[in-house]
Amino acid sequence: MVLVTVQLPPEATLQQAMQQLGLTEDExxxxxxxxxxxxxxxxxxxxxxxxxxxxxxxxxxxxxxxPPIEPYGPxx
Amino acid sequence: MRVLIQLRPSPDLVxxxxxxxxxxxxxxxxxxxxxxxxxxxxxxxxxxxAQPAMxxxxxxxxxxxxxxxxxxxxxxxxxRGEISDDESSARLALLPxxxxxxxxxxxxxxxxxxxxxxxxxxVGTWQDVARLLEVAQLEAEGYDGTxxxxxxxxxxxxxxxxxxxxxxxITIDRDRSWNPGGVSGEAGWFAVDHGTMxxxxxxxxxxxxxxxxxxxxxxxxxxxTVMDGLLSDAVAAFAHLRTVLEAQxxxxxxxxxxxxxxxxxxxxxxxxxxxxxxxxxAAHPFNIIVGSLEQAGADILFAAGNCGTECxxxxxxxxxxxxxxxxxxxxxxxxxxxDTGGERVGYSSQGPGxxxxxxxxxxxxxxxxxxxxxxxxxxxxxxxxxxxVAAGLVAAIRTRWPASQLPPSQLRTLLHRTADDRSDVGxxxxxxxxxxxxxxILGALKRRAERHRL
Numbered sequence: 257m258v259l260v261t262v263q264l265p266p267e268a269t270l271q272q273a274m275q276q277l278g279l280t281e282d283e284x285x286x287x288x289x290x291x292x293x294x295x296x297x298x299x300x301x302x303x304x305x306x307x308x309x310x311x312x313x314x315x316x317x318x319x320x321x322x323p324p325i326e327p328y329g330p331x332x
Numbered sequence: 333m334r335v336l337i338q339l340r341p342s343p344d345l346v347x348x349x350x351x352x353x354x355x356x357x358x359x360x361x362x363x364x365x366x367x368x369x370x371x372x373x374x375x376x377x378x379x380x381x382a383q384p385a386m387x388x389x390x391x392x393x394x395x396x397x398x399x400x401x402x403x404x405x406x407x408x409x410x411x412r413g414e415i416s417d418d419e420s421s422a423r424l425a426l427l428p429x430x431x432x433x434x435x436x437x438x439x440x441x442x443x444x445x446x447x448x449x450x451x452x453x454x455v456g457t458w459q460d461v462a463r464l465l466e467v468a469q470l471e472a473e474g475y476d477g478t479x480x481x482x483x484x485x486x487x488x489x490x491x492x493x494x495x496x497x498x499x500x501x502i503t504i505d506r507d508r509s510w511n512p513g514g515v516s517g518e519a520g521w522f523a524v525d526h527g528t529m530x531x532x533x534x535x536x537x538x539x540x541x542x543x544x545x546x547x548x549x550x551x552x553x554x555x556x557t558v559m560d561g562l563l564s565d566a567v568a569a570f571a572h573l574r575t576v577l578e579a580q581x582x583x584x585x586x587x588x589x590x591x592x593x594x595x596x597x598x599x600x601x602x603x604x605x606x607x608x609x610x611x612x613x614a615a616h617p618f619n620i621i622v623g624s625l626e627q628a629g630a631d632i633l634f635a636a637g638n639c640g641t642e643c644x645x646x647x648x649x650x651x652x653x654x655x656x657x658x659x660x661x662x663x664x665x666x667x668x669x670x671d672t673g674g675e676r677v678g679y680s681s682q683g684p685g686x687x688x689x690x691x692x693x694x695x696x697x698x699x700x701x702x703x704x705x706x707x708x709x710x711x712x713x714x715x716x717x718x719x720x721v722a723a724g725l726v727a728a729i730r731t732r733w734p735a736s737q738l739p740p741s742q743l744r745t746l747l748h749r750t751a752d753d754r755s756d757v758g759x760x761x762x763x764x765x766x767x768x769x770x771x772x773i774l775g776a777l778k779r780r781a782e783r784h785r786l
Contacts, residue, residue, distance in 0.1 A: 287514070288568065301567055319608050322563050323600035325561050325595055329638065332646050
């Protein structure tokens, strides 16, 4: 899965994002939902399949990598 | 950067330096060199000239019989100095051309036999860290974290363990804590692990802070593994923290976010330069939300990482510039590690950072006997421990200085300005601006309060 970003009005829902980008439920991590990145700019993020991520650009920003993150310690 | 400068002054001066019965000083050998802080405590050393022993030998090869000449017209002299890390490459290249006596400029790396590394036993205890952080003075002046929200984004906190090791009650703010999707468990009740160490270390300087437990590294979302979250979980966690911050009254906002994690390898990322890349890309969604949360008034701290050149973590896979992504964000404090002797630990990642050149920002203490989260004999180690130690100090400051009176950017500048400089030329890529210095911070805050009549 990858991250994409989308511009939406305040208080937008995942359904609105999916509709705007032409995404189906199978292509979206609905449990992750729609996450506001910068409310003042109306910028949101969602997780989608790689294929969908490539298809929805440039209407959406990305697709962006979603790398694993690990604790920085103890040093091995 | 410390450097050795090879000079070829007049033969008389070379002879004076080489003479065993005379003591020439750096000032005798050279005047000021542009951009170099000369170390006048260093006695100049005469350096012989290597020449091929046989006629017709290659003058640039050391793989042949050589003779070494100390004749004054052939030998040279070494002096020691320091140049700013910001322009070390340019200085190294240009100095020989700008000063007729300069023959060459060479790195003068620190040589040590006892650098603190991953397998080193604890260096001091958390009580030593409390003493070095002047916690008694902090508390005497009312800087104890009261009323400050301190988010631990990690593997979850075990409050009972922290209470037991610290010997006092702690506050977990269960209402404002948050789990990523798919993570069960209650704030303060997670298994003893890395997050518990981080929580303990924040409370050294801010014993009365309210901990917000964000077990972002426990996510099992598709694509991640147990104990590795995904960056998308951190995006969601920061969105939650923004709601926490915005629910606070604007005049008294105080939220400190401690992040002792990062990305070790470029393998899971797109290559730098590609639009979807994370490590070098300020437009990545996580880097955007980091900037947005800071703009709203949060102090965000990230560990610099454990990829220092002297004894890096074996997971480090970036070939260079290992402080990547949000750990190098210009709107966060990137924290390197020093032991309780004040020496940089060998695994503490060095700058420059990828999103912002001047990283790490400052250093804080690590590798001490503290939480015992990994066993009775295991230290709280890594820049993983240094970051929450610094976060605790920031939370202590926030007790009396909410973001409305001291915005996060100004607080970062204050920490830079007051840090105990470990070089002679300000910022460097090993220590950043230096080691966080509580007494200097308190002095600066006192002056600021007088100026603003607070």
